[in-house]
Amino acid sequence: GQNIDQPTEMTATEGAIVQINCTYQTSGFNGLFWYQQHAGEAPTFLSYNVLDGLEEKGRFSSFLSRSKGYSYLLLKELQMKDSASYLCAVSPLRSSNTGKLIFGQGTTLQVKP
Amino acid sequence: EAGVTQSPTHLIKTRGQQATLRCSPISGHTSVYWYQQALGLGLQFLLWYDEGEERNRGNFPPRFSGRQFPNYSSELNVNALELEDSALYLCASSIGLADTDTQYFGPGTRLTVL
Numbered sequence: 001g002q003n004i005d006q007p008t009e010m011t012a013t014e015g016a017i018v019q020i021n022c023t024y025q026t027s028g029f030n031g032l033f034w035y036q037q038h039a040g041e042a043p044t045f046l047s048y049n050v051l052d053g054l055e056e057k058g059r060f061s062s063f064l065s066r067s068k069g070y071s072y073l074l075l076k077e078l079q080m081k082d083s084a085s086y087l088c089a090v091s092p093l094r095s096s097n098t099g100k101l102i103f104g105q106g107t108t109l110q111v112k113p
Numbered sequence: 114e115a116g117v118t119q120s121p122t123h124l125i126k127t128r129g130q131q132a133t134l135r136c137s138p139i140s141g142h143t144s145v146y147w148y149q150q151a152l153g154l155g156l157q158f159l160l161w162y163d164e165g166e167e168r169n170r171g172n173f174p175p176r177f178s179g180r181q182f183p184n185y186s187s188e189l190n191v192n193a194l195e196l197e198d199s200a201l202y203l204c205a206s207s208i209g210l211a212d213t214d215t216q217y218f219g220p221g222t223r224l225t226v227l
Contacts, residue, residue, distance in 0.1 A: 004155075033215070042117070042203065042218040043156075087156070099146060099161035099169045101216060106155060 004104035006088050011110045016078050020107045022071045022088030030091040033101060034062050034073045037085045046073070046086075075109075083111045115140065117206050117219035125225045126194050134189040134222045138206030144168075145187040146207070146216055147179060151200040159202075162187055163209075194226045 003025045012018040022032070031050040035043035049055055049064035049071065061074040073086055085108045089101040118137045126132050138145050147159040158171040162181035170177075176192040185206075191198055201221045207214035 035218075042220045045215050045217060048215060089156075099144070099163075100158035100171065101146075101156075102158070103148075103156040105153075 004088055004090060004102060006086075006104040006107045008105070009108045009110070011112060012075075012078055014078055014080060014111055014113050017074065017076050018078060018109065020073045020075070020086050020088075020109065022073070022104055024069050024071070024088075024090055024104075026069075026090055026092065026102070028093040030093060032062075032064055032071050033087075033089040033091065034060075034071075035087040035089065037087060037106065039084070043087055078111050080111050080113070083109060085109070117204055117217055119202075119204050119219040119222050121222060122220070123223050123225070125227065127227050128194055128196060130194050132191045132194060132198075132224055134191075134202050134204075134224070135186065136189070136204030136206075136219060137186045138204075139217055142206035142208050142217075143185055144207045144209060144214065145181055145185065146205040147187070147189050148203045148205065149173075149200045150203055150221070151197075156203065160189065191224070196226050199224060199226045 005023045033048050034046040036046050037043040047062035054063045059076045064071045085106040087106045088104040120135045144163040146161050148156040150156045160179050161169045165181050179189040181187045201223050203218050203221045205216035205218045207216045
């Protein structure tokens with residue numbers, strides 16, 4: 001089966017850097033997604049990691065280590081608008097679980113002035 | 114380019130009634146996914162449709178059902194509503210059958226069962 005763990009809440013200061021961790025136990029997966037979800041809105045796609053390493057996209061970066069069962073989302077130069085929930089999701093291997101994403105419960109990030 | 118759209122935005126029903134939720138995917142996307150996001154819980158996979166066929170379903174009872182139309186829009190039906198069905202129902206679409214396809218989400222329908 002699959003189990004994905006994220007911290008429930010985090011607080012950071014505007015302008016700072018924050019790292020949101022995601023650990024998972026899964027029998028195998030295609031890749032790992034990160035989504036951002038503002039309260040009452042749709043989750044929006046941030047990143048997708050297939051290979052180990054760091055993927056950088058502007059102020060946001062995502063890292064994956066398959067051997068350690070670990071990913072993180074790094075947010076730099078935090079802005080107030082970054083206050084949202086950040087969802088980690090795994091795309092399971094096609095042979096056993098087609099189509100669906102397995103989501104963690106999400107990390108609610110509060111950015112303070 | 115228009116994103117995934119869902120209707121209605123909010124829906125209030127009473128126990129035992131039926132609810133119908135609708136979703137229109139991004140133009141060119143053939144796969145539609147439905148997820149339930151209950152308060153304080155992560156997104157739970159409900160159903161996946163592609164090319165009009167149900168491809169996979171999550172661990173939900175049969176009273177959760179749906180279909181996909183020839184224009185790739187989709188409908189989720191929930192029969193015999195129970196209080197615990199109150200949740201945000203999110204629809205997502207992707208370009209095709211590959212499991213690595215990024216899923217793009219709509220704004221959701223908030224269903225309240227009284």
